[in-house]
Amino acid sequence: MTILVNEKSRILIQGITGGAGAFHTRQMLDAGTRIVAGVTPGKGGQKFDDVIPVFDTVAQAVEKAGATASVIFVPAPFAADSVMECAAAGLELAVCITEGIPTMDMVKVRAFLEGKSMRLIGPNCPGLIAPPIAQKLGITPHRVTRPGRIGVISRSGTLTYEAIGQLGALGLGQSTCVGIGGDPVGGMDFAEVLALFEQDPDTDAVIMIGEIGGTAEEQAAKFIKENMKKPVAAFIAGRTAPPGKRMGHAGAIIAGGKGTAAEKVAALEAAGVKVAPTPAELGATLASLLR
């Protein structure tokens, strides 16, 4: 088993005819992903690469192609609307890759999602990949992944790949890798994804990669302490980041003295999490928990 997606998930790509959407659709197909539809308003009736039907709306993709989950590559000004379209059409999951969505739009999205069952991953994230079932919903380089029993959650893209690479070098495959994104307001947070890994019988341990800004890591630490039996390793990026400066990700900023790496490391360690001292030891730190 994996989390968030399964073998039967039928994937839809929003923005399939755009540059990034088209490129990554082909990558996802190469990874084995069951893509059943694309959506680009105004291009309904076309076929992507002569195979995948393109629809004007998400509702049509659900009705005619049975889509259950969407990956969003729509440009930032329109991406929040795309997320809400997914929820209204009754999808189970939306994965929003788009970077640069206004925070106010995401606040509106969160209000819209309240009371609806759809889960949101992202935005500004690499999405998720479940190597055991060859389903990739996003942009993670699938050739560095391998099937296995470790769960990966991260706010960063390349640092996720780094973790996957280091785990693989130690012979440790992954059950599901989830990039939750680097924006201040987004979809699922660490604690929510950790809860899914805790329940997943095919995940043995989890590595969690956080960074400065916000309190999601502290909330995760609280969840781990109270609810998790599986071992968790972690890394927090940004120990050397100066306060008040946005470090690439919109959400990676130490504001008003809050959101420092030191606070996060302390909270995680107090919850029994083993925190890697450097980013070169992500894999080794997780492996040390399995012995």
Add this chain to the structure above:
Amino acid sequence: MKIHEYQAKALFKKHGIKIPDGGMAFDVEHAATIAEDLIARTGNETVVVKAQIHAGGRGKGGGVKVVKGVEAAREAASKILGMTLVTHQTGPLGKTVGRLLVEQGMSISRELYVGLVVDRETRRICLMASTEGGMEIEEVAAKTPEKILKVWFEPSTGLLPFQARQIAFGLGLLDKQVSKATALLSALSNLFIREDASLVEINPLVLTGDGDLVALDGKLTFDDNASFRHKDHEDLRDISEEHPVEAEAAALGFSYVGMDGDIGCCVNGAGLAMATMDIIKHAGGEPANFLDVGGGADAQTVKKAFKIILSDSRVKAIFVNIFGGILRCDVLAQGVVGAVTEMGIAVPLVVRLEGTNVDQGRQILADSGLKIHNAKDMGEGARLAVALARG
């Protein structure tokens, strides 16, 4: 993007919030004229001369003077204009004052605080208010958190009238002050939503002797992600407040933050870029910069990145740390070799590659005949860069 106090106040005024009468000046004579005008119009000799820089703590740093009469205003203006103001928010080098705000003096009966932010935990907009105006709000939050009142609301509804009343009564306002406060709070909340702000602060918001509520100060930061729908905000940008290299990097689609060390970093991805600074520090060195060249970096990117890094003359070594996913390591290695050949980089270069086609990538670097240090992992790369920077 941050804007100046006088610009924030102009926006407040546009949204119906009272601000002190005054004007902005680039030179001392203009500042004196504004003061003269104010005194003639209001019959009040007291004027305030305020340095306009993108940082708080100006008063403590000597950037704000309350004076009486035109001559005193002129003298204050000539002292403040051109001074290097160092506050807890400017960093040790401080900021040079190039603009002044000259305002009428106010009779103050109470100083309050009002602020709005996007609250990451609740994913809503949070309005905060306090009776402790004029103080550092972080300090109030740390010492007496019960003195900060908070309400949360959504953009679709805006601040609800009962929430505004709850805050107004909570601040101990009475009679007519309550309706003035609720009008101000809803105006400020609408401004926050419509202008895509990420922070708005009035500290202090003063209750004058006449019972008016006036924004004596103003701080406003816009969400950069929303700039596409606020073309008018671009006119408010003050380039002199921006780090020139950061601005140049941003124009290239990079994210750069200057640091004080001597090891230049070139990394793909924000998380890995932060982690690279961390591991340099762990190895006993100091990073010269945070540089995220983006997840989709290509060969051309490397050259541009080296140019940005080397614009800092303190850089004694460069550490390229790339995880090749979609970007293949062989393509990137060719980019590095091309950049080094073309630019003739004088400082030692350490390259650590991992990911897709990593073996071919390392081979290309080894076969280039160039003095490029091939690190087998991030830890070794950091140690090498630190050793080479020491010479």
